[in-house]
Amino acid sequence: ETGVTQSPTHLIKTRGQQVTLRCSSQSGHNTVSWYQQALGQGPQFIFQYYREEENGRGNFPPRFSGLQFPNYSSELNVNALELDDSALYLCASSRNGRIDLTDTQYFGPGTRLTVL
Amino acid sequence: DAKTTQPNSMESNEEEPVHLPCNHSTISGTDYIHWYRQLPSQGPEYVIHGLTSNVNNRMASLAIAEDRKSSTLILHRATLRDAAVYYCILSAKGTASKLTFGTGTRLQVTL
Numbered sequence: 023e024t025g026v027t028q029s030p031t032h033l034i035k036t037r038g039q040q041v042t043l044r045c046s047s048q049s050g051h052n053t054v055s056w057y058q059q060a061l062g063q064g065p066q067f068i069f070q071y072y073r074e075e076e077n078g079r080g081n082f083p084p085r086f087s088g089l090q091f092p093n094y095s096s097e098l099n100v101n102a103l104e105l106d107d108s109a110l111y112l113c114a115s116s117r118n119g120r121i122d123l124t125d126t127q128y129f130g131p132g133t134r135l136t137v138l
Numbered sequence: 139d140a141k142t143t144q145p146n147s148m149e150s151n152e153e154e155p156v157h158l159p160c161n162h163s164t165i166s167g168t169d170y171i172h173w174y175r176q177l178p179s180q181g182p183e184y185v186i187h188g189l190t191s192n193v194n195n196r197m198a199s200l201a202i203a204e205d206r207k208s209s210t211l212i213l214h215r216a217t218l219r220d221a222a223v224y225y226c227i228l229s230a231k232g233t234a235s236k237l238t239f240g241t242g243t244r245l246q247v248t249l
Contacts, residue, residue: 064239078236112181129181
């Protein structure tokens with residue numbers, strides 16, 4: 023069983039640019055959640071996709087957007103990058119985020135984004 | 139989501155049991171208690187979860203107070219590989235995959 027993978031592992035961008043991060047979910051999982059983890063903090067929930075539809079969003083501005091594809095892989099897009107967007111971006115997949123009351127999250131290793 | 143309170147850091151000797159506490163005095167009757175841990179340079183990893191009864195799995199045990207206002211994650215024999223940040227998280231019904239992490243407890247394990 024392949025785990026959650028993310029690409030790229032590291033990325034450096036400048037303020038104002040746009041970035042796309044990618045996530046492949048674990049086999050058999052239809053739900054993908056994205057989190058932002060600033061240095062020294064716990065991960066913060068950005069949004070979740072369930073079967074290609076957004077299924078919940080945290081307190082992040084609209085310049086954070088996403089997609090989920092028919093194979094349940096996902097992308098996180100961030101427009102107009104700001105210095106504070108520098109963080110580790112984590113993707114997590116789960117079996118069924120809409121139905122399972124205790125849906126366990128399986129996290130990828132993350133993408134480290136640095137905005138200069 | 140209800141909040142949790144954890145100590146910032148704890149230390150343990152290898153091969154000894156570790157009890158990681160978590161207070162959640164505003165927990166509601168349907169909130170689940172989840173524990174995840176994050177090893178250095180990795181994404182978080184599921185450890186255990188429970189609702190009312192104590193739970194055991196191959197990684198750890200979860201002891202839940204009778205009034206559910208606190209819980210304790212028990213690692214029966216800590217190893218160096220258990221050094222990580224441990225997060226205690228509450229999830230309301232249907233939100234187990236939209237987790238609200240705090241800052242967790244950093245566990246150091248020494249020889």
